[in-house]
Each structure stands twice: as C-alpha cells, then as structure tokens.
Amino acid sequence: MGRVLIIGAGGVGTVVAHKVAQNSDVFTEIILASRTKSKCDAIAKAIGGNKIKTAQVDADNVEDLKKLLNLHKPDLVINVALPYQDLTIMDACLACGVNYMDTANYEPKDEAKYEYKWQWAYQDKFKEAGLTAILGCGFDPGVTSVFTAYAAKHHFDEIQYLDIVDCNAGDHGKAFATNFNPEINIREVTQKGKYWENGKWVETEPHEIHKALNYPEIGPKESYLIYHEELESLVKNFPTIKRARFWMTFGQEYLTHLRVIQNIGMARIDPIVYNGVEIVPIQFLKAVLPDPGELGENYKGQTSIGCRIRGLKDGKERTYYVYNNCSHEAAYKETGMQGVSYTTGVPATIGAIMFMKGIWRKPGVYNVEEFDPDPFMEQLNKQGLPWHELFDINLEL
C-alpha cells in the first residue's frame, strides 16, 4: 500500500524495521537510513530476505535529506532519529511532498525544553501542501495519548483527572544505563517537574513529588512526578481536564548516579574546551555509557505503562485504568531489542499502518490523540502490545 522511509537506526529504529517488515501487506517498500549506514546494513541483514534497502543520511542537513527523499520517493517518513532532527526532516518532507511521523517533539540542542510550539507552527504549511504530519507516535507520547482519546470516546463524558504512570521494573544488570538515547533521557529526567492544575502549569523541583504506586503483576514502585511532553497536547485537546500529571519509576541506584552525574557537571549541555577541543559533557558521557541498543540480552522483567483517569459518565464519577505490560525478554526474543525500544517502535509502526491505510490521514500537523483511537487500539493487540482495562478501582492518586 505504500513506501516507507525509516530515519534512525538505534534501538527504536531497529524495532520499527522489524515490525514494518512483518507487515509486508501494508509496506510495499522499506528504506532504512541513518547517519551510520553500517548500522542500517546490520539491521537489514538480521531481518533478512532483502526486505529492506539502506542508505546514509545526515538528518541535520535538509539538502542531504531532500536528495534521499527524491531518490526513494517514500509516501511516509518515520523519524526515529533524535528530537533535534524533527524540524529539518519536516522541512525536507514539505519540500519533497512526503508525509511525516515521529515519536518525540523537537528540542533545540542548546536548551532542554519540551514544547510542541516549534512543530505546531508547521500546521499551515502541511495543510496547504496536503500532507499529514503525525506527532508523538511512540508509547509515551503515543499510546498514552491514544489511551486517553479512547477513554474519552468510550468511557467518559468528561475526563477530569489524568495520571500517566510509567513503570520500568526491568533489570539490565548494569550499575547505570539509560533505556533510550542517554543524552535525551538524562536531559528529560533532570529537568524540573511540571503538571497541569486548574488551567495552569505548576512547577516542582526535580523529583520533589513522589509516592509508591502499585503496578499490575509488578507491585509497589516509587514513582516520581516529572514533566512529559504529551501533557501539553492532552490538556489542549481535552479541555475538561482539571489536573494532568506524569509519573515515572526510578530506582534509588539510578537516582544516586543521576545526582552524581549532575553534581560533577557531566549532565551539562553547553560546550566546554578540553585540551583545545570543544566537547559537550553530556555527549561525552553518552560515548562512555552502555549503548541502550545493547541492553536487551540480559534484560529481565517488564514495563507497565498506562493511564489512570477519573471523571464523569452519565452524571456519576468513575475511575478507569488502561495499561500495557511488556516483557523485556519477549521483546528481545522478537527483535533483539529491550522493552523500552519495543514499546516505542511498535506504536510507531502502527501509526504508519494507520497512515498507509488512510485511517489516520488529514492534511496538517496533529498529535495522535486527534485521530480515531479505535483502529490503533485494535492493532496494539495484534502487533505485540496488548492492553487491559480496570474500572471503578482505587487509582491511588
């Protein structure tokens, strides 16, 4: 039904390549491009069957991207490089008449700020070009946003309180490692906390608010309030929400390492001069930390991510918890990657299926909750991320 170009050959790109190749009835041609072509070649070889073409691209360079797009003429680009490349890839897509999808919102390299304003500013350009841009189609953002849209469509007249809960109860056996790109991950979790309450944002110190929450099949885990990008679009698209928060579990060991990394200046994102060479400390740190793509082999345990929602249905208050649990071992067995890459790459593939089938296709720039959640929810069950619902339970929040 269409040609797809995947940009980025890290943990998430590997999973997307596997899952897209499994859906050959939808994707007639698959091209995998990244900065380091040898990584694309290795992924294509592991999948086998000459299903995937590979290419080299510098996604920071619009002209380089345009050459690639004009050569392969894909219907859709799945951007699973880094958030820094979102705008250059969107520019190239506009120039070449190609549709766009990503899993993380744009952020400038010199400022760790998670805002959709840069990408929402492309709304008119995509609309006028008759092209679709789907933003944030991983797990969170992505599935959590679709879960919220599904709850609003089927179970609530009014969503009032939304808590997104993200637990990784896995153990990779390393003293310290991040589950996705270390630079992006550390920038995200060391920033101040922020949540939405009564029409405005409330800021907290990093990790200031925390409590133990019970996760299905896992049990209690200390969960920390952090800011996460889907809160911005969800409170805009569901204006009845009075309070929206995001919670993520961290182990004590992880937090201690993080504190030390920050205290000694290794989380800095501004360049410093070392021996006459300019380096950015957090980028140097990435080079010495374990590669998230290599964590899979010994990863045990599971992730559990979901939405806990309170609101009104037929004039009565009700609660609802919708979640997915994903086993790191099962993810590794299927794709060679751990659960965090898997839970991001599978929804990106489903978003691409939704686009190719014409179900999620409208000119402009949209967050995933602005599309029909039902066909996406159906695919989650088929593509490896089954979900579960609990009604009228104690949400603990």
Ligand code: NDP
């Ligand atoms: P990785 O660091 O493992 O992979 C990133 C890939 O992008 C690498 O192959 C890298 O190339 C490539 N790349 C980086 N810069 C460029 C460039 N200028 N040109 C071409 N290719 C480039 O990251 P992950 O796979 O862990 O994450 C991918 C994306 O998924 C990130 O944007 C992340 O924020 C997002 N994400 C979203 C989640 C969600 O739930 N929504 C959860 C987890 C991640 P090279 O190999 O040469 O370094």
